[in-house]
Amino acid sequence: MMKKLSILFATNKNRNRHVSLLTPPPLPPVSTLGGIFFSAVLTAIIACSLFFSATPSEARAKGKCRDCHTMHNSYEGRPMTYGNRTGPFPMLTKGGCVGCHGQNPDGAENIITLGKTRIPQIIHRRDKGDLASGNYSYVADGYSPDYTKGHNVKGISMQEKHPMDQPPGFLAGVVIPEGEGPAYWPAQNQLDCSGTWGCHGNRKEENSYKAVHGAHHTDDSALDGISVGKSYRFLSGITGIEHKDWEYLASPDRHNGYKGDPGHNSLNTISYLCGECHARFHPNANLGGSKEVGHAYNSAWRKHPADIAFSTVHGGYAGSEYQEYVLYSLVAPVAYFDPKGTEKAVDANSIVMCLSCHRAHATRYPDILRWEYNNDPLKMTSSSNGCIVCHTRKKQ
Amino acid sequence: MSTVFAFTQRNIVMNKEKMIVLLLICTGTVFLIINTAAAVVKGDCEVCHVLFPGVPQYELPYTLCIECHSNADPDTVKIFGRSKVPVVYNSVKPSRHLAGGNFYYLARGFGERKGHNVAGVSPSDTKFNNNPPGYVRTNDPSTIGYSDTKTLKCSGSNGCHGNRNIEDPVKAIMGTHHAVDQPVDGTTTARSYRYLKNTGTVKGVTGFEEEEWNRNSTPQKHNEYSSSIDQFCESCHGGFHREEKSGPWFRHPTGVTLPKEYEYTEYNTNAPVARASSFEFSKSEIVPGVDSVICLSCHMAHASPYESMLRWDYDAIVTGEEGKDGCLICHTGK
Numbered sequence: 027m028m029k030k031l032s033i034l035f036a037t038n039k040n041r042n043r044h045v046s047l048l049t050p051p052p053l054p055p056v057s058t059l060g061g062i063f064f065s066a067v068l069t070a071i072i073a074c075s076l077f078f079s080a081t082p083s084e085a086r087a088k089g090k091c092r093d094c095h096t097m098h099n100s101y102e103g104r105p106m107t108y109g110n111r112t113g114p115f116p117m118l119t120k121g122g123c124v125g126c127h128g129q130n131p132d133g134a135e136n137i138i139t140l141g142k143t144r145i146p147q148i149i150h151r152r153d154k155g156d157l158a159s160g161n162y163s164y165v166a167d168g169y170s171p172d173y174t175k176g177h178n179v180k181g182i183s184m185q186e187k188h189p190m191d192q193p194p195g196f197l198a199g200v201v202i203p204e205g206e207g208p209a210y211w212p213a214q215n216q217l218d219c220s221g222t223w224g225c226h227g228n229r230k231e232e233n234s235y236k237a238v239h240g241a242h243h244t245d246d247s248a249l250d251g252i253s254v255g256k257s258y259r260f261l262s263g264i265t266g267i268e269h270k271d272w273e274y275l276a277s278p279d280r281h282n283g284y285k286g287d288p289g290h291n292s293l294n295t296i297s298y299l300c301g302e303c304h305a306r307f308h309p310n311a312n313l314g315g316s317k318e319v320g321h322a323y324n325s326a327w328r329k330h331p332a333d334i335a336f337s338t339v340h341g342g343y344a345g346s347e348y349q350e351y352v353l354y355s356l357v358a359p360v361a362y363f364d365p366k367g368t369e370k371a372v373d374a375n376s377i378v379m380c381l382s383c384h385r386a387h388a389t390r391y392p393d394i395l396r397w398e399y400n401n402d403p404l405k406m407t408s409s410s411n412g413c414i415v416c417h418t419r420k421k422q
Numbered sequence: 423m424s425t426v427f428a429f430t431q432r433n434i435v436m437n438k439e440k441m442i443v444l445l446l447i448c449t450g451t452v453f454l455i456i457n458t459a460a461a462v463v464k465g466d467c468e469v470c471h472v473l474f475p476g477v478p479q480y481e482l483p484y485t486l487c488i489e490c491h492s493n494a495d496p497d498t499v500k501i502f503g504r505s506k507v508p509v510v511y512n513s514v515k516p517s518r519h520l521a522g523g524n525f526y527y528l529a530r531g532f533g534e535r536k537g538h539n540v541a542g543v544s545p546s547d548t549k550f551n552n553n554p555p556g557y558v559r560t561n562d563p564s565t566i567g568y569s570d571t572k573t574l575k576c577s578g579s580n581g582c583h584g585n586r587n588i589e590d591p592v593k594a595i596m597g598t599h600h601a602v603d604q605p606v607d608g609t610t611t612a613r614s615y616r617y618l619k620n621t622g623t624v625k626g627v628t629g630f631e632e633e634e635w636n637r638n639s640t641p642q643k644h645n646e647y648s649s650s651i652d653q654f655c656e657s658c659h660g661g662f663h664r665e666e667k668s669g670p671w672f673r674h675p676t677g678v679t680l681p682k683e684y685e686y687t688e689y690n691t692n693a694p695v696a697r698a699s700s701f702e703f704s705k706s707e708i709v710p711g712v713d714s715v716i717c718l719s720c721h722m723a724h725a726s727p728y729e730s731m732l733r734w735d736y737d738a739i740v741t742g743e744e745g746k747d748g749c750l751i752c753h754t755g756k
Binding site: 087097114233239240 | 535547549550551553555556661662669670671672673674720736737739740741742743749755756
């Protein structure tokens with residue numbers, strides 16, 4: 027475990043977020059005092075605007091306790107209700123995970139502000155407003171769900187039938203940041219938001235609420251992965267940079283900064299998190315490894331790899347089709363070894379990840395893909411089929 | 423032989439001296455204990471018993487509770503005959519409210535959610551309609567039980583103090599002001615903390631009754647509570663309590679020890695705790711993992727300046743910033 031932690035720490039030694047952002051662009055020379063003053067003001071404005079636009083999201087809750095909690099699930103003699111949900115809910119929350127992050131499934135708000143806290147909504151009806159993880163609206167019971175389009179999370183969707191009641195590619199007892207993953211996935215255990223049978227929080231803790239206990243109140247100004255609260259999106263042990271609006275209206279130079287590691291020497295990559303449940307799909311030796319996925323450099327892949335840099339492609343990066351993917355694409359994003367969330371350039375060191383093709387929660391497309399996989403290849407464009415964002419020469 | 427005799431004589435003299443000193447210490451201790459309680463009424467009978475002309479001298483009306491424990495000026499401890507009387511209801515803003523708070527905040531137009539809506543002080547709560555929030559009949563040890571057809575009273579089956587197996591609020595507390603009230607071991611109504619015992623078949627509330635009812639409380643000088651106070655509150659608000667002894671909590675727990683990892687270590691009179699044992703004196707130290715959270719950690723018993731009878735303005739307590747008051751006294755990590 028110590029070794030794992032030291033790896034986690036090592037990968038974060040050189041993190042230096044936003045330093046470059048605080049450096050204002052050069053100004054034209056000025057000769058008068060007024061000019062100098064104007065220049066200084068302009069510099070300050072530019073610096074401030076750059077700082078705020080690049081400020082990552084802060085998941086630490088702020089504001090009144092009562093905005094999120096109810097002490098006795100009682101108000102003026104009646105049980106509390108939150109939306110259509112009746113409590114009481116764990117952790118004294120007014121509505122539990124889904125109640126808070128899915129406050130108005132029929133509403134158009136994808137980010138709800140409650141007091142001083144902005145709450146990303148995982149299910150909503152805002153047109154073109156899906157956040158980075160997608161939108162559970164596509165799989166939620168009561169909303170004409172298509173279970174192929176998302177994770178079937180307890181409280182949102184019914185459990186899928188066998189064999190989809192277990193994570194595809196699941197392997198028993200894989201290495202996870204907290205130790206060892208579950209020995210098996212009991213059929214009765216539906217996927218949850220968090221805990222052993224979920225994605226967020228401490229995956230050694232079976233209780234989904236205990237698994238994220240305290241995370242919303244942790245100072246998360248530095249996401250070093252040493253606790254749930256200090257992990258990327260409360261995904262235990264995972265590092266990265268969180269876009270302040272959960273990628274709503276993100277741009278090629280303002281987006282989530284995903285952590286990748288083509289050396290497979292760490293547990294803190296976003297793809298490793300996916301691999302904790304879908305182990306056979308990840309080439310890390312702790313997970314499926316080369317036996318399941320294949321080797322970099324010199325073999326045909328058995329499965330599409332993740333946590334693989336473009337530089338490691340068979341035949342070399344130079345002259346490869348991947349060399350033509352140069353501008354960060356929100357359709358098929360890439361990870362970086364030391365993500366900043368401001369990278370505009372894609373190069374040999376950019377890393378393919380699970381989230382290059384998929385989103386985490388649900389999308390309008392089967393297999394939680396970011397695009398329609400069944401589109402006619404001859405009509406492919408980078409905005410309609412993300413495969414060709416990387417595989418640039420396969421569109422004709 | 424003579425040496426032995428002389429030694430024995432000196433020993434006897436010394437032992438007598440020691441006995442006298444010991445007797446003085448014991449007498450002083452007993453005096454101090456009795457003086458601390460100060461709940462046994464002293465002085466002329468008429469001071470209390472003829473307040474109501476025309477009423478038979480020893481048949482006291484319910485409103486006597488309020489008459490006696492009220493004050494027209496801001497003082498919250500008044501002298502009545504030879505007795506110090508804790509004031510629970512000032513008709514003007516109290517100088518320093520006592521541990522139970524003050525019904526001033528309820529009765530003087532600050533809103534019906536500021537306190538227990540006790541008859542004689544305030545009309546019934548329009549939202550609750552005489553129903554105690556969270557009332558569960560099986561949690562109420564009273565054979566009569568709380569009746570929502572009647573108003574909340576100071577005492578009796580529809581009240582807090584006295585014997586709750588007796589409906590009449592005056593009869594329910596009859597004799598307690600004249601009974602031996604030490605030690606506060608919960609064996610009788612008088613020997614229960616602030617006359618809170620529910621019924622004769624259950625043990626009363628125990629604790630340490632600070633001699634000024636917390637009027638000038640400090641971290642070194644204050645009431646001490648036991649978790650029996652929670653069981654008492656549960657009699658009428660049982661639905662707010664659950665059997666779980668560990669999280670995740672569905673309702674704010676009481677009767678559970680403060681988590682060891684928290685940093686609440688110095689007693690704050692705005693967030694009292696219960697002690698596991700030893701109620702002889704006030705202690706200024708909080709021991710996480712031993713001391714426990716109680717209903718009164720957050721609420722006052724009578725009325726407070728704040729909604730839900732809280733000890734603080736819940737709306738003013740914010741997380742993620744620099745505040746240290748209210749909820750954050752215990753929840754230091756927030």
